[in-house]
Amino acid sequence: MSDKRLLVIIGCFPFPRGEAASVRVCNFAHAVRESGWDVEVMTYGASGSQENYEIDGVRYVSLFPANGGRLASQLSYYWVPFLLARKIKRRYLGQKNIAVMIYNGVATVNFPIFLAFKSLGAFVLADINESPSSFTGRGGKLSPNYWNFWFSYHWVARKFDLIAGITHSICDYFTRCGLNSVVYPSIGNFASLCNHHDANDPIQLLYMGRFFDRDRPDWMFALLGYLKRSGVLFKLHCVGSETGNAYESKCVEEAFTNYPDLRDNVYFYGRVSECELLNIKRKAIAGFVLRRDHESERTSFPTRLVEMLELGIAVITSPVPDVNSYLTHGKDSIILGMKSLDDDAAMLKRFFEYPDKLADLGKAGWQTGKLHFSARSCAQRVLDEIVL
Numbered sequence: 001m002s003d004k005r006l007l008v009i010i011g012c013f014p015f016p017r018g019e020a021a022s023v024r025v026c027n028f029a030h031a032v033r034e035s036g037w038d039v040e041v042m043t044y045g046a047s048g049s050q051e052n053y054e055i056d057g058v059r060y061v062s063l064f065p066a067n068g069g070r071l072a073s074q075l076s077y078y079w080v081p082f083l084l085a086r087k088i089k090r091r092y093l094g095q096k097n098i099a100v101m102i103y104n105g106v107a108t109v110n111f112p113i114f115l116a117f118k119s120l121g122a123f124v125l126a127d128i129n130e131s132p133s134s135f136t137g138r139g140g141k142l143s144p145n146y147w148n149f150w151f152s153y154h155w156v157a158r159k160f161d162l163i164a165g166i167t168h169s170i171c172d173y174f175t176r177c178g179l180n181s182v183v184y185p186s187i188g189n190f191a192s193l194c195n196h197h198d199a200n201d202p203i204q205l206l207y208m209g210r211f212f213d214r215d216r217p218d219w220m221f222a223l224l225g226y227l228k229r230s231g232v233l234f235k236l237h238c239v240g241s242e243t244g245n246a247y248e249s250k251c252v253e254e255a256f257t258n259y260p261d262l263r264d265n266v267y268f269y270g271r272v273s274e275c276e277l278l279n280i281k282r283k284a285i286a287g288f289v290l291r292r293d294h295e296s297e298r299t300s301f302p303t304r305l306v307e308m309l310e311l312g313i314a315v316i317t318s319p320v321p322d323v324n325s326y327l328t329h330g331k332d333s334i335i336l337g338m339k340s341l342d343d344d345a346a347m348l349k350r351f352f353e354y355p356d357k358l359a360d361l362g363k364a365g366w367q368t369g370k371l372h373f374s375a376r377s378c379a380q381r382v383l384d385e386i387v388l
Contacts, residue, residue, distance in 0.1 A: 005388060006095060007032050010042040010113060011103025011127075015060055020186075020303040024129070025103065027187045029058045031379035044080055044109075063087065081112035088116040097388045099123040101164070104130060107151035114159060123386050125162035127184065128153070128170050131299040164382050166301045167322045182385050185322065187378045188306040190370035193363065202233035203352055206280070206287035206313060208304040209240050211248040214297060216290040216318070218251070219338065224266075225259030226345035232352050236266045237280050281307070285358045286314040286351075290336070293320050309369030314361035316348070326372045332364035 009029055013021035025041060033039045033056065044063040052061050063084060092098060100117045102110055104127055117124050132150045137143050157163060158177055164184035165171040171181040205224075211217040224236060241248055256263055269280065289305045291297045298321050305323065308315050315333045317323050329335035334351055336344040351357055 004038050005036070005097045006038045006040065006099070008040045008042060008092070008098065008100045008117075008122075009103065009127075010044075010100065011105055012044055012109070013103060015041050015043050021103065023303055023307075024127075024186065027189065027375040028101075028184075028379055028382075030056060031187070031375035032383065033057045034376060035380060035383060037383070044084055081109045084109075085112040085116035088113065089120065092117075092120050092122075095120065099125065099386045099388060101125050101127050102160075103127050105152060106145065106148035107156050108148055110152050111156045114156065123161050123388055125164055125382070125386065126157050126160045127164050127166075128157060128174075129166040129300060131170065131173075131295065133294070134296040134300055161387075162382075162385050167299055168325065169299045169321060180385065182382055184378055184382050185326075185373060186301045186303045186306040187373050187375040188310040188369065190310060190366065190374050193312045193366045202235050203286065203355060203358070204284045205234055205236045206284035206308065207236060207238045207241070208281075208287070208307070211241050211251040214292050214294065216292055216338070218255070219290055219336075219341070219344075220288045221255035221259060221262065222341055223345050223348055225255075225262055226341070227349055227352060228259065228261045228265060230345075230349055232349060234265060234352065237269065237284065238266065239269045239272060239277060239280055241268060241270065281311050281313065284308075284311075284313050285355060285362065286316055286334075289315055289317045289323075290338070291318050291320045291323070293318075293338075298322075306369060306373045309365045309373065312359075312362035312366045314358045315365055327365070327368060330361075332361060332368040334361065 007029075009025055011021070011025070013019070013025055015022050015025055029039045029041050038059075039057070040059045040061060042061045042063060052059070054060065063080075098117075098120065100113075100122045102113055102124065110126075114124055132146065132153050135143075135146045135149055137145050140146065157174070158179060160179070163171065163174040163179050163181040165174065165181055166183075166185055168183055171183050174181045207217075207220065209215060224234070227234060241252075252268075269276070272280070287304075287308045289302050289308065291302065301322055305315055305317065315327065317327065317333060317335055318338045319335050324335060327333040327335065334348065336347070338344065351361075
């Protein structure tokens with residue numbers, strides 16, 4: 001076994017591409033690799049292949065692919081960990097200078113993994129990026145999955161050597177519990193600023209993600225309805241929304257019923273390839289990342305906000321922690337009050353009347369993003385807390 005420092009990132013997520021979890025893990029893994037560590041990413045239950053390969057020096061290992069549908073995936077919470085723990089001990093026996101980051105998960109998975117690595121003398125930290133209040137599974141608090149997650153957050157996580165929390169709220173909680181914690185927000189790569197918006201075009205707007213209540217699509221559509229009637233020229237590009245889904249379809253139809261003029265200004269793309277997504281994002285001069293004021297949002301952080309900042313897209317957001325801990329209204333973003341629709345619409349109209357100001361906000365937002373969300377600097381902050 002090598003004596004070089006090794007970080008193992010393990011959890012249930014697709015890798016290297018897929019969803020917010022995979023973006024977070026991929027960015028962190030490559031930033032740690034650039035810092036001189038060896039890195040292995042181990043995933044379980046989230047891949048259809050057991051293929052092992054290497055990407056830019058980061059080794060990828062897929063374990064126990066979840067085949068068989070929803071039931072098999074649910075049952076894997078309970079039988080996979082024991083097999084996984086045995087495989088961990090065999091794979092890393094004798095490995096020195098090893099640290100392990102366990103991605104946010106449930107108790108029946110995280111505890112056996114924790115025990116397996118601690119038996120090998122590893123430094124174990126947890127990536128906590130949401131709290132039990134974010135649980136949206138069927139049955140709510142009546143679901144055993146909710147309590148599986150709850151015990152992971154309130155009991156298993158307290159045994160770790162370090163908590164890497166996505167928000168100050170999460171870190172404050174574990175600090176009060178007597179644990180060492182470090183803020184590790186959503187991260188991105190701020191290598192260079194590149195935005196292709198043409199100031200002569202209608203204002204190109206972006207929305208990424210599903211139409212869930214927590215993201216306040218109702219407020220966004222109401223604002224756009226006001227702007228449309230005020231004569232503002234714009235196009236809204238919605239990526240990732242599934243209008244075939246009954247709930248999301250109802251949200252869209254309600255918006256078009258209340259603001260029928262919007263039909264000609266809103267474009268739905270659904271799920272698209274990475275190349276298509278990048279082309280759409282590069283056209284946008286501003287994007288919506290609205291959030292309700294609720295514990296689940298105060299203990300999470302939107303990956304899509306950082307993705308917009310990466311490309312110099314001016315962020316239109318709401319005053320919900322931790323977003324307003326990093327961004328400043330009128331300097332590097334537009335932070336709506338979310339109390340008066342008329343006030344927010346009038347303020348947005350003033351910004352939209354001068355696209356150059358939006359472009360300047362995007363450039364300033366990129367600088368802010370580079371300062372707070374750079375993958376390399378955030379990863380180093382976590383690595384500095386690891387004691388081998």
